[in-house]
Amino acid sequence: MAGSPVQVTGTVLTTRRVEAYHALTVVAPAVADRFRPGHFVTVAVGGPYSSMLTRRAFAIHDVKPDYGGTVEFVFSVRGPGTAWLADRRARDTLDLVGPLGRPFPLPRDPCTCVLVGGEYGSASLFVLADVLQRRGCRVDFVLGASSADRVFGALRARRMGETTTLTTEDGSLGMRGEVTDVLAGVIADARADVVYACGPMAMLRGVTAVCVEFGIPVQVSVEQAMACGVGICMTCVVPVIAEDGVTRMVRACTDGPVFLGERVRFDDVGTIPFDALGAPGGRHG
Amino acid sequence: MPVDLRSYLGHVELPNPVFTASGCGGTGRELAQFFDVTRIGAFVTRSITMAPRAGRPTPRMAETPSGMLSAVGLQGPGVEVFAERELPWLAERGARTIVSIGGGSVAEYTALARRLAGAPGVTAVEVNLSCPNVEDRGRVFARDGSAAAEVVASVRAATRYDVPVIAKLAPDVADVVSLARLCVDGGADALSMINAPLGMSVDVDTMRPSLAAGTGGLSGPAIRPLAVRCVWQVHAALPGVPIVGMGGVMTGRDALEMVLAGACAVAVGTALFHDPYACQRILRELEELLQARGFDRLADAVGLAHRPAGAGPRNRIDLEESSL
Numbered sequence: 363m364a365g366s367p368v369q370v371t372g373t374v375l376t377t378r379r380v381e382a383y384h385a386l387t388v389v390a391p392a393v394a395d396r397f398r399p400g401h402f403v404t405v406a407v408g409g410p411y412s413s414m415l416t417r418r419a420f421a422i423h424d425v426k427p428d429y430g431g432t433v434e435f436v437f438s439v440r441g442p443g444t445a446w447l448a449d450r451r452a453r454d455t456l457d458l459v460g461p462l463g464r465p466f467p468l469p470r471d472p473c474t475c476v477l478v479g480g481e482y483g484s485a486s487l488f489v490l491a492d493v494l495q496r497r498g499c500r501v502d503f504v505l506g507a508s509s510a511d512r513v514f515g516a517l518r519a520r521r522m523g524e525t526t527t528l529t530t531e532d533g534s535l536g537m538r539g540e541v542t543d544v545l546a547g548v549i550a551d552a553r554a555d556v557v558y559a560c561g562p563m564a565m566l567r568g569v570t571a572v573c574v575e576f577g578i579p580v581q582v583s584v585e586q587a588m589a590c591g592v593g594i595c596m597t598c599v600v601p602v603i604a605e606d607g608v609t610r611m612v613r614a615c616t617d618g619p620v621f622l623g624e625r626v627r628f629d630d631v632g633t634i635p636f637d638a639l640g641a642p643g644g645r646h647g
Numbered sequence: 648m649p650v651d652l653r654s655y656l657g658h659v660e661l662p663n664p665v666f667t668a669s670g671c672g673g674t675g676r677e678l679a680q681f682f683d684v685t686r687i688g689a690f691v692t693r694s695i696t697m698a699p700r701a702g703r704p705t706p707r708m709a710e711t712p713s714g715m716l717s718a719v720g721l722q723g724p725g726v727e728v729f730a731e732r733e734l735p736w737l738a739e740r741g742a743r744t745i746v747s748i749g750g751g752s753v754a755e756y757t758a759l760a761r762r763l764a765g766a767p768g769v770t771a772v773e774v775n776l777s778c779p780n781v782e783d784r785g786r787v788f789a790r791d792g793s794a795a796a797e798v799v800a801s802v803r804a805a806t807r808y809d810v811p812v813i814a815k816l817a818p819d820v821a822d823v824v825s826l827a828r829l830c831v832d833g834g835a836d837a838l839s840m841i842n843a844p845l846g847m848s849v850d851v852d853t854m855r856p857s858l859a860a861g862t863g864g865l866s867g868p869a870i871r872p873l874a875v876r877c878v879w880q881v882h883a884a885l886p887g888v889p890i891v892g893m894g895g896v897m898t899g900r901d902a903l904e905m906v907l908a909g910a911c912a913v914a915v916g917t918a919l920f921h922d923p924y925a926c927q928r929i930l931r932e933l934e935e936l937l938q939a940r941g942f943d944r945l946a947d948a949v950g951l952a953h954r955p956a957g958a959g960p961r962n963r964i965d966l967e968e969s970s971l
Contacts, residue, residue: 369922415715415918443710587705611702
């Protein structure tokens with residue numbers, strides 16, 4: 363069983379641009395050893411005297427055995443923190459904590475899996491596909507983004523997947539539209555048993571709706587703003603229905619980021635549902 | 648020679664002066680993955696409420712220069728679940744647990760104190776006075792000295808005699824010293840300061856407040872000077888009252904600053920989000936700094952910055968020993 367997360371000072375091995383995104387490979391054997399598909403790492407940004415206190419969380423894209431173990435993560439520049447990360451060069455050091463989160467649950471027996479990625483959310487799907495294929499599963503990919511340069515890993519998906527369907531909102535690559543427009547067709551053609559999805563919240567919501575219609579389980583990996591990534595800051599909560607049927611505000615970092623799609627109340631993300639445990643004026647245990 | 652780091656809250660002896668700050672250490676289990684929570688002076692829980700609370704909607708957090716705004720809204724399972732599942736876990740490991748409590752009325756604080764009085768493993772009770780008073784149109788207790796004193800007095804009365812009651816003060820009040828004095832008169836055995844002052848930021852892209860709640864508590868090094876000022880003023884006015892100093896402590900130097908201003912213990916909050924090992928590191932750094940300055944005991948450094956200019960550190964120590 364994977365151990366608990368560790369904090370390491372890792373050396374940057376390589377940096378690369380992948381279409382509209384950046385990818386950093388960091389030597390971190392202790393993180394790589396404990397890795398399972400779906401895990402993420404958090405990175406401190408801005409150096410030792412940084413004025414940026416919150417850690418940035420990124421799904422692990424790949425782990426390799428080089429130099430004792432490396433991890434690679436993919437990100438897009440969204441603010442001063444990720445801009446600082448994009449400026450890192452080989453041999454710089456990074457403060458990493460990981461691996462964090464609940465990884466993707468894997469099927470016990472071989473089955474057919476559709477992997478859906480939106481924007482750079484697809485980054486975490488390739489190691490998952492690898493593990494699934496080694497277990498004898500069939501893997502089909504559906505990747506989408508706003509434009510061609512924001513679809514991450516189309517080539518790798520084509521190489522690995524039984525089929526690969528690409529969508530872009532501007533039609534610059536694959537079908538014009540969103541992944542949810544083509545997902546039903548892919549599920550039906552592949553006779554999929556399970557769907558794994560990672561990407562923006564709106565996409566996960568659409569993917570879950572399609573899977574509910576087919577009556578197949580969907581494992582979604584949610585993206586929520588978080589400060590710590592280890593379960594203490596309580597800022598990354600999402601309303602999720604527990605096994606007892608009660609909605610609780612649970613942490614995306616430690617209770618997730620992977621949830622069973624139908625349990626996540628996507629329509630209520632960003633609110634406290636009135637029937638959530640401990641909601642104002644609502645249910646009190 | 649190792650420095651004697653023992654710290655005292657009233658008559659309760661703690662092996663060292665580094666605590667977690669309320670609301671920044673989870674249940675203890677999360678941090679236990681990184682370090683042994685029994686090795687720090689005390690583990691301070693998030694503020695426990697009577698009923699379960701779902702907290703505030705997201706976004707709950709926004710990064711600001713050298714700090715962050717947060718509005719979690721005291722999310723928690725309520726005192727019953729806390730006393731049944733979280734407190735025993737800490738107690739079994741031998742962690743010294745300071746339970747922070749938060750309520751909307753004097754009666755709620757009293758009920759919480761009474762519920763905890765029977766629970767084993769409570770080292771001290773910290774009263775979070777930055778909660779809105781539902782009986783006073785939502786005005787927070789800390790802004791109304793008499794309401795704060797009433798809460799402290801009723802918690803003191805409901806708590807076992809050998810468990811110290813700590814009043815946690817906010818800096819965004821008219822006069823922190825008079826608030827501190829009222830709390831001590833109300834029966835507080837110690838004070839902790841500062842709670843996060845209210846702040847706000849607006850996202851210029853969405854053109855909406857960054858937090859769903861609008862305002863949030865500002866924490867991190869951005870508020871450290873505010874914290875040092877409050878500790879300094881209160882220690883000057885009430886030199887006999889133990890103070891737990893907090894607000895943007897990131898390093899051993901920051902902890903020593905709090906101690907020199909008058910804190911006998913230091914709590915680490917936002918630093919834990921950045922570095923889960925922060926408590927251990929700050930404790931080690933603090934010990935090294937004290938050693939380098941020739942201190943044998945932490946207690947000798949408490950409030951040392953208050954000595955007159957030009958006076959050596961010795962004068963102060965002699966005074967303290969004769970007065971105690």
